Amino acid sequence: MPRPVLATIHTESLRHNLQRMRRAVPDARVWAVVKANAYGHGIERVYDALRGADGFALLDLPEAERLRALGWRGPVLLLEGVFEPRDLELCSRLDLWHTVHCSEQVDWLAAHKTERPHRVFLKMNSGMNRLGFAPGSYRAAWTRLNALPQVEEISLMTHFSDADGERGIAHQVQAFADATRDLPGERSLANSAATLRHGADPAVRGDWVRPGIAVYGSAPDFPQHDIAHWDLQPTMTLSTRIIGVQQLKAGDSVGYGSSFTAAQPVRIGVVACGYADGYPRHCTTGTPVLVDGVRTQLLGRVSMDMIAVDLTPVPQAQLGTEVTMWGRAANGAVLAIDEVARSAGTLGYELMCALARRVPVVVAR
Numbered sequence: 001m002p003r004p005v006l007a008t009i010h011t012e013s014l015r016h017n018l019q020r021m022r023r024a025v026p027d028a029r030v031w032a033v034v035k036a037n038a039y040g041h042g043i044e045r046v047y048d049a050l051r052g053a054d055g056f057a058l059l060d061l062p063e064a065e066r067l068r069a070l071g072w073r074g075p076v077l078l079l080e081g082v083f084e085p086r087d088l089e090l091c092s093r094l095d096l097w098h099t100v101h102c103s104e105q106v107d108w109l110a111a112h113k114t115e116r117p118h119r120v121f122l123k124m125n126s127g128m129n130r131l132g133f134a135p136g137s138y139r140a141a142w143t144r145l146n147a148l149p150q151v152e153e154i155s156l157m158t159h160f161s162d163a164d165g166e167r168g169i170a171h172q173v174q175a176f177a178d179a180t181r182d183l184p185g186e187r188s189l190a191n192s193a194a195t196l197r198h199g200a201d202p203a204v205r206g207d208w209v210r211p212g213i214a215v216y217g218s219a220p221d222f223p224q225h226d227i228a229h230w231d232l233q234p235t236m237t238l239s240t241r242i243i244g245v246q247q248l249k250a251g252d253s254v255g256y257g258s259s260f261t262a263a264q265p266v267r268i269g270v271v272a273c274g275y276a277d278g279y280p281r282h283c284t285t286g287t288p289v290l291v292d293g294v295r296t297q298l299l300g301r302v303s304m305d306m307i308a309v310d311l312t313p314v315p316q317a318q319l320g321t322e323v324t325m326w327g328r329a330a331n332g333a334v335l336a337i338d339e340v341a342r343s344a345g346t347l348g349y350e351l352m353c354a355l356a357r358r359v360p361v362v363v364a365r
């Protein structure tokens with residue numbers, strides 16, 4: 001029998017979350033962002049559930065090829081554009097739309113030989129200072145692109161640094177609006193957080209939104225809001241089983257470094273899941289875990305292949321009992337990936353993307 005650790009991808013929840021994002025912006029089109037192999041879920045595994053999107057957005061050219069190989073004929077957007085001139089050949093061949101964020105990418109396009117002109121998304125750096133033309137040079141870039149026979153249509157795009165946080169997006173929305181006021185073309189600004197929090201504002205919604213994390217059942221502004229607040233459902237469950245049970249006396253400790261010591265007698269379960277499965281090693285005593293669908297906690301350090309959990313609230317637990325590291329238990333109980341991520345000082349994004357290769361994955365409804 002293989003180790004019992006298993007990841008389950010929930011296709012009905014992917015559908016639900018995509019619909020939820022649509023509901024936030026009824027008159028905009030929705031890119032399903034599937035970069036990083038669909039946030040660790042697997043492009044091939046999510047494709048059927050997400051093909052109701054208006055397009056797929058990603059970064060890696062091989063991932064774009066995989067989408068075309070699956071039969072997707074609709075829009076595909078490369079969010080970072082091309083990395084070298086010959087990538088443009090693939091864009092021409094597979095009809096990939098691509099971001100243009102720097103003058104070198106305009107040069108490459110100007111030198112590119114193609115029968116089919118490209119649709120490009122011209123990116124503005126409205127304050128995040130990662131990719132894009134500064135507002136003051138945006139119009140010149142647009143004018144240059146607009147004169148190229150290689151370009152069919154130019155859309156306008158920016159990305160927010162603080163859509164999930166305190167600072168907010170008003171300063172970036174303003175910078176984008178000012179610099180694009182009389183430019184034609186479709187607009188795309190919003191990630192998950194901006195779509196959920198500000199989707200009612202037409203200046204934020206634009207023509208295309210680009211949700212990623214919310215589609216995968218993580219609240220972009222956790223802990224301010226959780227998935228229940230946003231009506232999102234977990235799309236990945238990491239589950240396993242109890243493979244050992246120990247009875248600790250007061251003063252006994254568990255695991256490497258003896259970082260947990262029992263104050264009173266406690267029954268613990270030893271669980272087949274560790275950091276080599278993608279469960280974060282930074283999780284410590286107190287991190288929530290579901291045993292038999294009942295909420296309990298991690299005790300001590302995370303090992304490579306095992307953790308220990310408190311069985312006090314689940315006296316029925318024994319060898320073979322189901323353990324849910326995040327996601328949905330058999331009894332329907334939910335442990336949001338965001339809660340586990342917070343215990344490790346990180347985000348749901350990192351956990352789902354870091355699911356280890358050794359974990360088998362199944363696709364379920």
Ligand SMILES: *Cc1c(COP(=O)(O)O)cnc(C)c1O
Pocket residue numbers: 033035079159190191192193210211212213214220
């Ligand atoms: C990753 C990404 C998104 C999606 O962001 P989420 O926070 O996952 O919704 C949108 N736009 C761009 C440019 C991105 O790189």
